[in-house]
Amino acid sequence: MSDVLELVDVSVVRDGRALVEDVSWSVKEGERWVILGPNGAGKTTLLNLASSYLFPSTGTATILGDQLGGVGTDVFELRPRIGMAGVAMADKLPKRQTVLQTVLTAAYGMTATWNENYEAVDEERARAFLDRLGMTEYLGRRFGTLSEGERKRTLIARAMMTDPELLLLDEPAAGLDLGGREDLVRRLGRLARDPYAPSMIMVTHHVEEIPPGFTHVLMIRQGKILAAGPMETELSSRNLSRCFGLPLIVEHTGDRYTAHGLPLS
Ligand SMILES: Nc1ncnc2c1ncn2[C@@H]1O[C@H](COP(=O)(O)OP(=O)(O)OP(=O)(O)O)[C@@H](O)[C@H]1O
Numbered sequence: 001m002s003d004v005l006e007l008v009d010v011s012v013v014r015d016g017r018a019l020v021e022d023v024s025w026s027v028k029e030g031e032r033w034v035i036l037g038p039n040g041a042g043k044t045t046l047l048n049l050a051s052s053y054l055f056p057s058t059g060t061a062t063i064l065g066d067q068l069g070g071v072g073t074d075v076f077e078l079r080p081r082i083g084m085a086g087v088a089m090a091d092k093l094p095k096r097q098t099v100l101q102t103v104l105t106a107a108y109g110m111t112a113t114w115n116e117n118y119e120a121v122d123e124e125r126a127r128a129f130l131d132r133l134g135m136t137e138y139l140g141r142r143f144g145t146l147s148e149g150e151r152k153r154t155l156i157a158r159a160m161m162t163d164p165e166l167l168l169l170d171e172p173a174a175g176l177d178l179g180g181r182e183d184l185v186r187r188l189g190r191l192a193r194d195p196y197a198p199s200m201i202m203v204t205h206h207v208e209e210i211p212p213g214f215t216h217v218l219m220i221r222q223g224k225i226l227a228a229g230p231m232e233t234e235l236s237s238r239n240l241s242r243c244f245g246l247p248l249i250v251e252h253t254g255d256r257y258t259a260h261g262l263p264l265s
């Protein structure tokens with residue numbers, strides 16, 4: 001299986017401080033990864049590297065076979081092959097655009113809409129992705145008026161529009177109520193188990209948000225990788241406790257996880 005992402009000894013340094021340090025990590029085709037770690041650990045920084053919007057200060061990052069900064073790598077050709085849904089993206093999108101336009105513009109690699117008519121085939125795709133995420137009733141709504149959950153689902157549909165080989169999700173369930181979270185986890189689980197779906201990397205703060213079908217976990221603390229590997233072995237109470245710096249117990253029930261601290265004695 002070929003590498004979707006390969007980081008070798010990657011550090012990103014800003015203002016003399018390493019945001020991530022000596023990170024070596026590889027994601028193979030078909031794998032679905034979850035990234036866990038405390039606030040400020042470097043999770044979004046890893047996604048920014050994976051999306052080719054951030055280059056390593058030292059080390060090498062190879063995405064879908066292209067090395068960042070390497071000879072023959074054109075990030076403008078690489079970026080449409082990667083779908084990214086995160087808070088930073090939401091802020092860049094025009095609030096007055098409709099939900100359908102918001103998703104459609106992704107097909108043209110733009111955050112704004114323009115006057116030209118879109119191809120009917122693209123509109124059909126946009127409608128299909130929005131339908132898959134339960135957004136059919138919102139096609140004509142302005143993006144700026146959506147609730148947190150509706151916005152998250154629109155962004156995921158948008159990230160799927162270019163038919164990416166790699167899909168990056170930064171805290172897709174943050175801000176959702178319990179029903180909204182369960183709905184999204186179910187939809188992401190369905191996507192994760194679809195053999196034609198792209199490779200996926202999802203950042204989350206809560207093991208409860210890990211969709212069934214996700215295969216691997218990476219834990220990061222203070223810019224350094226603590227654990228990376230198959231979910232069954234690496235998502236342990238020991239690793240999670242080290243990652244968050246307090247005693248935690250992880251429980252696995254059916255195809256879902258929960259975590260909690262030790263009871264007061
Ligand atoms: N451009 C920058 N210049 C300086 N420091 C930065 C820059 N971008 C991020 N940082 C810092 O790097 C660290 C890692 O940031 P990152 O956004 O990757 O964390 P995170 O794990 O995604 O956290 P959260 O869970 O809060 O989203 C943080 O301490 C952040 O303040």
Ligand SMILES: [Mg+2]
Nearest residue numbers: 043044045170
């Ligand atoms: Mg983050």
